[in-house]
Amino acid sequence: MKKEFAVIGLGRFGGSICRALSTEGMQVLAIDKDEEKVNEFKNIASHAVILDSTDEVSLKEIGISNFEHVIVAIGENIQASILTTVILSELGVQRITVKAQNDYHEKILNKIGAHQIVHPERDMGRRIAHNLISNNILDYLELSDEHSIVEVKAGRKMKGKTLIDLDIRANYGCNVVAIKQGKSINVSPMADEILKEDDVLIVIGADIDISRFEKNLVIDD
Structure with a gap:
């Protein structure tokens, strides 16, 4: 069965989630108090409604508690984001994901029932910094405050060597969970597999260990 999602707030972040979920064939209810934004998503989402998400009665009327996952993507109005999250939590929504504006906002969201908190601007900044x-x-990709997963191309320092030669786990505390070779992906690769220059390693570990791994093996001098 298709999952049912509700996206509250149809700005850049919420709008992109709504489009992506709809493209994947999911049932999506798009919600915003701005009529113009709602009209934009009428032909994209399964349903689109004009609604103030801080109004508990209105949320009950549309059956918000029946949705498996509600994404609160409200923009600059932190008060509305917090109040909406409180209402969703009290109504027993199974999973609530909320966009946080800053660390203080995140602390509050953690205390009032948000199941997952995202910082799209901060996380994108970190991803771009690593790419640069x-x-x-x-x-x-950040997995938690202290752990991440990184996708790296086997450069000059890794070319022609095996995972045994590099001993990434012992030397850097990271784990190579897969190797991409062209269009194929090798999950749990053999330790004696020789790496080619265009191979892509998917590595998971603590941020401090990944940083050492990047500096010593990934970044070519």
């Missing part, structure tokens, strides 16, 4: 450091760092 080296052409060999292809992608970077």
